[in-house]
Amino acid sequence: MKDASPQITPETIYLKDYTAFGWQIEDVHLTFHLSPGATRVVSKIHFAPNPDAPAQEFFLHGEEVNLIRASINGEVVSPQVDAHGLRCDVPSGPFLWECEVEIAPEANTALEGLYMSSGMYCTQCEAEGFRKITFYPDRPDVMAVFTTRVEGEMPVLLSNGNLKGQGDGWAEWHDPWPKPAYLFALVAGDLVNHPGAFKTMSGKDVALNIYVRPGDEGKCAFGMEALIASMKWDEEVYGREYDLDIFNIVAVDDFNMGAMENKGLNVFNSSCVLASPETSTDGNFERIEAIIAHEYFHNWTGNRITCRDWFQLCLKEGLTVFRDGQFTSDLRSAPVKRIEDVIQLRARQFPEDQGPLAHPVRPESFQEINNFYTATVYEKGAEVIGMLKTLVGDDAYAKAVDLYFDRHDGDAATIEDWLKVFEDSTGRDLAQFKRWYSQAGTPFVDVSETWEDGTFTLTLSQKTPPSPGQDVKEPYVIPVAVGLIGPNGDEVLETQVLELTEAEQSFAFEGLSARPVASVLRGFSAPVVLTHDVDRAFLLAHDSDPFNRWEASRSLARDCLLAMIRDGAAPDAAWLDGLEKVLRDSTLDPAYRALMLSGPTAAEMAQLLHENGVTPDPQAIWDAQDQLSQAMAERWQAFLPELTQASNVTAPYKPNADQSGKRSLGAAMLGLTRRLDGGAAAQAQYQAADNMTLQLSALANLVRAGQEDPALGHFYDQWKNDRLVLDKWFGLQVSASAPEQAIDRVDTLVAHPDFDWQNPNRFRAVFGALAMHHAAFHHVSGRAYALLTDWLIKLDDKNPQTTARMCSAFQTWKRYDAGRQALIKTQLDRIMAKPNLSRDVSEMVSRILAS
Ligand code: ZN
Numbered sequence: 066m067k068d069a070s071p072q073i074t075p076e077t078i079y080l081k082d083y084t085a086f087g088w089q090i091e092d093v094h095l096t097f098h099l100s101p102g103a104t105r106v107v108s109k110i111h112f113a114p115n116p117d118a119p120a121q122e123f124f125l126h127g128e129e130v131n132l133i134r135a136s137i138n139g140e141v142v143s144p145q146v147d148a149h150g151l152r153c154d155v156p157s158g159p160f161l162w163e164c165e166v167e168i169a170p171e172a173n174t175a176l177e178g179l180y181m182s183s184g185m186y187c188t189q190c191e192a193e194g195f196r197k198i199t200f201y202p203d204r205p206d207v208m209a210v211f212t213t214r215v216e217g218e219m220p221v222l223l224s225n226g227n228l229k230g231q232g233d234g235w236a237e238w239h240d241p242w243p244k245p246a247y248l249f250a251l252v253a254g255d256l257v258n259h260p261g262a263f264k265t266m267s268g269k270d271v272a273l274n275i276y277v278r279p280g281d282e283g284k285c286a287f288g289m290e291a292l293i294a295s296m297k298w299d300e301e302v303y304g305r306e307y308d309l310d311i312f313n314i315v316a317v318d319d320f321n322m323g324a325m326e327n328k329g330l331n332v333f334n335s336s337c338v339l340a341s342p343e344t345s346t347d348g349n350f351e352r353i354e355a356i357i358a359h360e361y362f363h364n365w366t367g368n369r370i371t372c373r374d375w376f377q378l379c380l381k382e383g384l385t386v387f388r389d390g391q392f393t394s395d396l397r398s399a400p401v402k403r404i405e406d407v408i409q410l411r412a413r414q415f416p417e418d419q420g421p422l423a424h425p426v427r428p429e430s431f432q433e434i435n436n437f438y439t440a441t442v443y444e445k446g447a448e449v450i451g452m453l454k455t456l457v458g459d460d461a462y463a464k465a466v467d468l469y470f471d472r473h474d475g476d477a478a479t480i481e482d483w484l485k486v487f488e489d490s491t492g493r494d495l496a497q498f499k500r501w502y503s504q505a506g507t508p509f510v511d512v513s514e515t516w517e518d519g520t521f522t523l524t525l526s527q528k529t530p531p532s533p534g535q536d537v538k539e540p541y542v543i544p545v546a547v548g549l550i551g552p553n554g555d556e557v558l559e560t561q562v563l564e565l566t567e568a569e570q571s572f573a574f575e576g577l578s579a580r581p582v583a584s585v586l587r588g589f590s591a592p593v594v595l596t597h598d599v600d601r602a603f604l605l606a607h608d609s610d611p612f613n614r615w616e617a618s619r620s621l622a623r624d625c626l627l628a629m630i631r632d633g634a635a636p637d638a639a640w641l642d643g644l645e646k647v648l649r650d651s652t653l654d655p656a657y658r659a660l661m662l663s664g665p666t667a668a669e670m671a672q673l674l675h676e677n678g679v680t681p682d683p684q685a686i687w688d689a690q691d692q693l694s695q696a697m698a699e700r701w702q703a704f705l706p707e708l709t710q711a712s713n714v715t716a717p718y719k720p721n722a723d724q725s726g727k728r729s730l731g732a733a734m735l736g737l738t739r740r741l742d743g744g745a746a747a748q749a750q751y752q753a754a755d756n757m758t759l760q761l762s763a764l765a766n767l768v769r770a771g772q773e774d775p776a777l778g779h780f781y782d783q784w785k786n787d788r789l790v791l792d793k794w795f796g797l798q799v800s801a802s803a804p805e806q807a808i809d810r811v812d813t814l815v816a817h818p819d820f821d822w823q824n825p826n827r828f829r830a831v832f833g834a835l836a837m838h839h840a841a842f843h844h845v846s847g848r849a850y851a852l853l854t855d856w857l858i859k860l861d862d863k864n865p866q867t868t869a870r871m872c873s874a875f876q877t878w879k880r881y882d883a884g885r886q887a888l889i890k891t892q893l894d895r896i897m898a899k900p901n902l903s904r905d906v907s908e909m910v911s912r913i914l915a916s
Contacts, residue, residue, distance in 0.1 A: 275288050
């Protein structure tokens with residue numbers, strides 16, 4: 066019954082067309098008879114007419130499932146089945162639907178539905194994977210209580226909810242909380258368990274487990290600590306208690322995304338949960354902690370309150386990213402977290418919002434929902450929550466969120482519901498604020514100043530360029546946090562939030578004795594591009610807002626690189642002097658100082674050049690960045706050893722903020738030192754390293770210095786049996802190489818016996834690194850474009866979701882010169898011409914081409 070023919074014109078789904086499903090489900094009983102090539106799934110579902118829905122034919126989603134038998138109230142029926150599901154005549158009242166299907170997990174390479182990874186069975190159902198398991202109304206507004214029996218010759222058999230019983234070759238699970246099918250999960254395998262326990266605030270005991278493949282049990286302790294910290298934090302900060310007897314996490318090697326919040330049974334990409342000092346970097350630890358928190362926090366923001374339809378994805382994702390960000394800020398350093406988030410936002414969300422893939426935080430149409438798990442929905446969605454909190458204040462935010470939980474627990478909700486809660490609890494009209502959900506594009510905010518008779522006036526204006534399908538944008542409500550600093554460096558006005566609601570608006574500050582310096586958009590209070598002609602060197606020296614102090618240096622760095630690229634200028638000595646003072650200030654957090662040294666990314670520079678009417682030349686950006694770093698190294702030759710010394714950690718390794726901050730400053734120093742000593746310090750660090758953070762930064766510098774032999778081979782031999790470390794080995798050879806050499810490396814690496822291209826982590830290690838290496842990816846020969854395309858075409862047959870995500874590497878193509886555009890166009894056309902192109906990739910590439 067599987068229809069293999071390609072969809073010629075994929076169907077577009079619209080938010081405005083939403084209609085409720087015609088039936089409600091009382092309960093679902095599933096029985097799985099597991100077998101790699103032929104798993105049988107038996108479902109028993111009690112349907113009853115939904116009084117709130119319009120009349121409709123009975124349709125259940127189902128893809129790549131073989132119908133064996135179906136019956137209604139015990140009578141055999143013969144539904145009409147097509148590639149998308151089945152239709153059937155049903156009684157007018159309640160009825161019992163019973164059905165048996167067969168599926169082949171072993172043949173499932175898309176990693177959606179029930180599939181196999183390293184011998185274990187696992188599922189991924191979000192967004193629309195459950196329909197690959199059995200026939201079902203696979204939509205988030207259909208919620209049901211699931212009982213799941215798993216039968217198979219595997220020692221560990223897991224599903225959602227509480228364990229009801231188990232015996233040899235079977236286990237039965239019951240999840241008392243009604244849930245949509247996308248939160249269903251099943252795992253079966255030869256797994257080992259790292260147990261833990263948690264007592265909730267009302268005194269209930271919860272058993273915690275992290276299940277991993279044998280051999281990985283030594284890498285679970287950190288994840289367990291992070292889980293316990295998350296459970297405690299959600300109780301303390303949001304008053305949210307866990308609601309089952311058990312919480313399971315499983316690590317799988319083949320996974321398209323980071324992790325998945327299935328009720329009571331979170332499934333994680335093993336790279337997002339397994340950690341040890343020897344094999345994981347500080348960055349890995351921080352990310353793992355955040356993802357564990359994120360998935361756990363979904364239990365309330367996502368599971369207890371879910372989304373009515375997939376257009377509302379940001380309802381759970383924006384809010385949950387915001388929550389995990391608060392958690393990281395509380396556990397680690399709030400300023401450092403804010404800066405890291407903004408770096409990411411500019412690197413990933415801004416290009417999306419300013420290019421052909423731009424879409425509102427709440428999109429209004431899609432062909433393939435998997436293409437909308439984007440930086441816009443997640444990260445901009447979180448920024449929107451942050452702005453809302455800034456506008457209403459912390460207390461009102463807390464009150465409104467409480468009301469949200471009270472009012473909508475058990476619901477499949479919408480953005481309207483979310484905003485209504487804030488309107489009802491604060492009395493504020495959020496109609497204009499809602500534009501953040503409906504309009505795409507990054508607003509540009511311009512600031513101008515006047516000073517007259519003791520009155521300082523800031524005039525703010527906003528403008529948002531057109532994006533696909535949206536030519537005209539209405540003004541947003543933009544919270545602009547501002548502080549004023551007197552000429553002596555003292556703050557004369559503490560941070561205030563200005564509300565910019567018009568296209569242009571002025572704000573006057575009276576009674577000042579001298580003209581102040583304005584620190585605008587403190588804490589990056591809104592996701593906008595700010596232009597403001599201000600004394601940045603002064604802000605770098607005096608701003609009390611750590612974000613804006615960092616931003617002052619970052620924007621001086623941007624201007625410096627811009628002048629170097631455009632006018633062949635020398636590095637800006639005045640800025641470097643100011644920066645040196647910050648670096649030498651031992652009262653400042655080392656992590657913060659390290660971030661001060663992180664220059665603008667090449668992609669950021671390409672965007673800036675483009676905004677300034679200059680066609681970016683990727684090699685010229687690379688050269689300027691290289692010259693700037695070289696100038697820093699030479700200028701600071703004398704104090705590099707001093708600062709390196711100060712960033713040394715003598716205590717036993719811990720992945721905490723304090724130690725990892727020191728190591729990140731050390732890594733920045735090592736990068737500069739390598740430019741002076743030809744790699745000697747990196748060599749010494751490599752030999753002495755007893756943790757992955759130090760080992761990897763040393764290795765990267767050896768590659769950069771052209772001193773990778775024999776370290777690269779040594780690293781491979783040491784770690785060839787650890788697939789997560791091996792991913793780093795693959796990725797680093799690309800990311801740490803000079804542009805042309807990086808492409809050569811990819812050519813070599815794809816022929817390596819360990820290049821398992823069907824494993825998304827391994828594929829991304831190589832091709833993600835290539836796509837992120839700006840000067841290599843955009844090499845004038847077009848070699849990298851062609852190479853990536855060859856592999857995308859190959860991967861599309863196996864895994865459309867991961868292929869489609871990687872297509873976004875081409876989204877900025879219209880910034881570049883005609884030659885590069887032509888080279889890219891050729892590759893995009895090649896993709897479009899591929900036989901049986903997936904709906905995922907077809908949608909992505911058509912959108913990119915339409916620009
Ligand atoms: Zn999420």
